[in-house]
Amino acid sequence: MTDSSLRLVWVYPDLLSTYGDQGNALVVERRALQRRVPVSRVDVRSDQPIPTSGDIYLIGGGEDRPQRLAAERLRRDGGLNRAVANGAIVFSVCAGYQILGHEFVNDLGRPEPGLGLLDVVSVRGEGERCVGDVLADIDPQLGLPPLTGFENHQGVTHLGATARPLARLRVGKGNGTGDGTEGAYNDTVFGTYMHGPVMARNPHIADMLIKLALDVNALPPVDDQWYDALRAERIAAAVQPA
Amino acid sequence: MAGNSEPLSPRAKLAVTAGRAAAAVSRVAGRGSGSVIGGKVALRFDPDLLARLARHLDVVLVSATNGKTTTTRLLAEALRANGQVVSNALGANMPAGITSALAGGSEARYGVIEVDEKYLATVARDVAPKAIALLNLSRDQLDRAAETRMLAEKWREGLAGVEAIVIANADDPLIVWAASSSPTVVWVAAGQEWKDDAWSCPSCGGVLQRPSEDWYCAECGFRRPTPTWALSEDHVIDPYGVAWPIHLQLPGRANRSNAAVSAAAAAAFGVDPKIALERMYKVQAVAGRYDVVTYQERELRLLLAKNPAGWLETFSLIDRPPTPVILSVNARGADGTDTSWLWDVDYTRLAGHPILVIGDRKMDLAVRLEVAGLQFLVCSDLDEAVRSAPPGRIESIANYTAFQDLRRKVGN
Structure with a gap:
């Protein structure tokens, strides 16, 4: 951080914004502003260069063809990799998560290179689409309360040696590998299959990203009554589906 | 006129009767109108029943993510200027519901049929429609619906061999992509407020440029077709440049858009826009909406x-x-x-x-x-x-x- 404002970059909403992904940007923005941290948010379309000076980059989910187009354009642009090399934070969801890995299977059924920012490889699952409420315990190192989310994907993501699972599943399919993991992270790069969008159900994740960006250990408290109520409801629904 | 020149076969008649009986049982049991169960039973007796019933009618199909029930009502009202209409006005828009609705209209000249997006290609093949009205496509029911662009692609493939006049919204790039495989398209500038499902070119994946009302792909040249009909505030402009006032009881821009497409579709059956639009005023609430x-x-x-x-x-x-x-x-x-x-x-x-x-x-x-x-x-x-x-x-x-x-x- 060179100044006290938070530079938030939403990557390719024209391609990767199928599942209310704007929500993650809105929640991060709102919770920073509630702490009187000024936010400058840039939404970068896929025909524009990715700025390298952002603090937090958000990438959402999308359909199969837009996912391939996004990977092609991000590789060609190179800005996101440069930003991460400079210490930027990236939080990715679903199709965006797969793009951050080494490789995923594209809409043509062929392996598509990702950005290599996370040590993961994704393939298409053979079984039914994973759809439903998820409950998982976030890696204790991150010190966060349980992860609640909604998954809606066909992908299976295998973690390599340098990627840590973001969470351990109690309910749901997550990475789809059957080993009980959900999502992955490494240093400042995060990936998850959770929609909801994930920040709306897990505002502590938004706060964690803000703290990382500002390099502070704590943020002033805000009124979380509606988030708490939503979390309680969805956690109960995951444990005991209707 | 389509009329009853070719009566139904004994098998088809039996299927219709069985379907009506099942519907009646369903109504008595308090399970709704019974149109879907009736249609299912009838289709089991005669799988070709939908095609057979439609043969006696001039059929128009209406499909979209939003506005299909209302447009079906508006268009049905407009076509009644020329003859009797049978329609699935209650929104039962899959093959069983459609079969049931058509079975109820043996005297009708026109069938005005709302079709669920996923079934458009199938129903279009079965009923050989004279016209198809396509309004818009956008994200809906993310957990189970086909992806929006894939749906446009399926429509495009399904409509390629269909000889209907397609009346389509020129302002929705996904609709244009779906419709432009058809030999005869009437483009209507019907507008669309929501744009977030069509930033990518449906043809090549390039980023669509959208200066004001226009749109085009700078990479492959796919672009907004020149419309012959247009919605302009509260008027419909016809192909001769004449502006016809829209007076609806239904509120909002989206319903004026539905009326514009309906007027263009009705014109394909020879109904004058003035008469069509006047008749549309009658439509009040649609299945409780706007009530x-x-x-x-x-x-x-x-x-x-x-x-x-x-x-x-x-x-x-x-x-x-x-x-x-x-x-x-x-x-x-x-x-x-x-x-x-x-x-x-x-x-x-x-x-x-x-x-x-x-x-x-x-x-x-x-x-x-x-x-x-x-x-x-x-x-x-x-x-x-x-x-x-x-x-x-x-x-x-x-x-x-x-x-x-x-x-x-x-x-x-």
Whole structure:
């Protein structure tokens, strides 16, 4: 951080914004502003260069063809990799998560290179689409309360040696590998299959990203009554589906 | 005239009779109108029944993500100027419901049929329609619907061999992609407020450029076709440049858009736009939508909004602040169980309205509204919301099953 404002970059909403992904940007923005941290948010379309000076980059989910187009354009642009090399934070969801890995299977059924920012490889699952409420315990190192989310994907993501699972599943399919993991992270790069969008159900994740960006250990408290109520409801629904 | 020149075969007649019997049983059992079960039974007796029934009619199909039920009503009303119409006016829009509706209209000349998006290609093949009206495509029911662009692709493939006149919205790039494989297309500049499902070129994947009303792909040249009909504020401009006033009882830009497409479709059957539009005025509420009811001595207007595009159009038609607004959202099977779409809806448009929140997923809405920086009140049910609403007519906006709950509650 060179100044006290938070530079938030939403990557390719024209391609990767199928599942209310704007929500993650809105929640991060709102919770920073509630702490009187000024936010400058840039939404970068896929025909524009990715700025390298952002603090937090958000990438959402999308359909199969837009996912391939996004990977092609991000590789060609190179800005996101440069930003991460400079210490930027990236939080990715679903199709965006797969793009951050080494490789995923594209809409043509062929392996598509990702950005290599996370040590993961994704393939298409053979079984039914994973759809439903998820409950998982976030890696204790991150010190966060349980992860609640909604998954809606066909992908299976295998973690390599340098990627840590973001969470351990109690309910749901997550990475789809059957080993009980959900999502992955490494240093400042995060990936998850959770929609909801994930920040709306897990505002502590938004706060964690803000703290990382500002390099502070704590943020002033805000009124979380509606988030708490939503979390309680969805956690109960995951444990005991209707 | 199509008429009854070729009577139904004994087998088809038997199928229709069996279907009616099943529908009657379903009604008596209190399971709704019985049109779907009736259609299913009839199709089991005679799998070709839909095609056989349609052979006696001039059929128009109507499909879209939003507005198909209303447009079906408007177009049916317009075509009645020329003859009897049979229609699935209650929105049973899959093959069984359509079969059941057609079986009820042996004297009709026209069949005006609403078709679920996923079944358009199949139904178009079965019934050999004279015309097909296509309004818009956008994200809807994320957990189970086909991806939006894939749906456009399927339409494109399915319609390539169909000899109907296609009446299509030139302002929706996905609709243009779907329709432009057809030999005969009448393009209507019908507008579309929601643009977030069509930033990518459906043809090559390039980024679409969208200066004001126009759109084009700079990479492959796919672009907005020149329309011959257009919606212009509250007029329809016909191919001769004549502006016809739209007077509807139904509110909002989206319904004027539906009327414009209906006028263009009716013209394909020789109905004068003036007559078509005058007849459309008769349409009041459509399956309870837009209905104004009195409940607990308060006036409520019932509005259905099922997806981001629908919410956007609904926000543009509600009365100004400080009109109170009740929002109700469920996520049952028929709604789609993924509520992520709430974050695609720009709720800041409700600033200044007192907002009351109900429905199964009121907590999702509460967080959404909190993040939008709005004031709102979460209520346990409709009664509490109505009691808590400040004076004035209340706008009640609900998604699919929440809307059904609302209608049941107010006795509509």
